[in-house]
Amino acid sequence: MKESWRWFGPLDTISLGEVAQTGARGVVTSLHDIPYGEVWTVEAIRERQAQIEGNASLGLTWNVVESLPVHEDIKRGRGDLSRLFANYRQSLVNLASCGIHTVCYNFMPVLDWLRTHHDTPVRGGGRALYFDEATMAGFELGILGRESAAEDYAPDAIERGLEWVAQATDADKDALLDRLMAGLPGAYDRFTVNGLRDVLTTYAGFTNTDLRASFSRFLAEIVPVAEELGIRMCVHPDDPPRPVFGLPRVVSTAGDVDWILAQDDSLANGVTFCSGALGARADNDILKMARRFAPRTHFLHLRNVAKAPDGSFGEAAHLEGDTDMVALLRIWLGEEARRRDEGRVDWDLPFRPDHGHELGPDVGRAAHPGYPFVGRLRGLAELRGVLAALEAPRHHRP
Known part of the structure; x- marks a missing residue:
């Protein structure tokens, strides 16, 4: 190989x-x-x-x-x-x-x-990527405002996610968006929340x-x-x-x-x-x-x-x-x-x-x-x- x-x-x-x-x-x-x-x-x-x-x-x-x-x-x-x-x-x-x-x-x-976290602790002080359902539910519903996302997540994940959004600072929310955008390689522009909303509308009903x-x-x-x-x-x-x-x-x-x-x-x-x-x-x-x-x-x-x-x-x-x-x-x-x-x-x-x-x-x-x-x-x-x-x-x- x-x-x-x-x-x-x-x-x-x-x-x-x-x-x-x-x-x-x-x-x-x-x-x-x-x-x-x-x-x-x-x-x-x-x-x-x-x-x-x-x-x-x-x-x-x-x-x-x-x-x-x-x-x-x-x-x-x-x-x-x-x-x-x-x-x-x-x-x-x-x-x-x-x-x-x-x-x-x-x-x-x-x-x-797509990952919600880039610094989840691992044994000995290392850091790993992580995809957290609750954080993703909180972003989609509480930050992006995609109401239909309620159909995509379990009630417990939605509850925990919205609790996080309620206590998160603007800096916390910006950092989460940056992490979600990190999968785009190279030098391309990352989306803002409004930019992401706009591009998602181009797939409405798709x-x-x-x-x-x-x-x-x-x-x-x-x-x-x-x-x-x-x-x-x-x-x-x-x-x-x-x-x-x-x-x-x-x-x-x-x-x-x-x-x-x-x-x-x-x-x-x-x-x-x-x-x-x-x-x-x-x-x-x-x-x-x-x-x-x-x-x-x-x-x-x-x-x-x-x-x-x-x-x-x-x-x-x-x-x-x-x-x-x-x-x-x-x-x-x-x-x-x-x-x-x-x-x-x-x-x-x-x-x-x-x-x-x-x-x-x-x-x-x-x-x-x-x-x-x-x-x-x-x-x-x-x-x-x-x-x-x-x-x-x-x-x-x-």
Whole structure:
């Protein structure tokens, strides 16, 4: 399996030298400064490649794009989308011409991943990401003023959330909004409360059926070109895998993934298997889903979560939490062996340790939330150790 590391380009407080120190050799990144919907030019792609690969002593390569963003109008299915689809296809052509063939993307409306807390204490003074149902209910009802959110939360979560809002200062509320916006990568503007209300009105009455129709059109427009180019498109699951802000979610369950893969049976239409995002939903059987979707999985996000009965969840250490990571890695090694036996050139699955705890010198370093250095290094080391142990019998047979 190809050890990889997410790097946020020049915006990242973690240097490429430090990335190389982790032992990872693949770099997962994006061109965050290019507005959504615009073409990624060959020049821009090569400039980023030169940053990553220019120092040969580091031994790094840009092996996965995360993400090539899907413009919001494509998700809404609104207006003349021909230019946006053409630009997306041209970006894929340009990436392939530069030797990059794995492209992660998501189809979540408005926001990327979402957490209510970034500094939940863990053993010894570290800090972790957390999604708290009550805080989210309080934000939606007491700050955003989305009255229909009362249908989305349990009465106890609503009560606790509104109690928090009642005693929170303006600074507390602003800090919560900042945390909710942190999943938007790169240099893009974050929403104010009024701005978030405005953008949500553009999805008023928009259902899962509507979003699936937009997604189906996207796949029809993009997958044939990706297949010609040898590109593996891999959609990332919703995070959290449930509706938020009344927005539809269509990449949250096994049934959702079945539907996506059925739209086009090409290997170019695949999945980013995120064990943390999918694992945050109580009715998702992670090991069963991994076995089921392994043949169409092209990229792995490996992390663990610990779920609470009310739907809240926190980022656990990679070998802790609710998912049996050893069993999961055994599935991916088996899939790699199957691909090798078939003679496939893409058998070596890229993976990255996803979301880590802030540990030791991470605290105060101002890394992108969820992407500290030491915490992810711990996760990668743990995953590497499990993989070495699982592969040992194969390498040491008499």
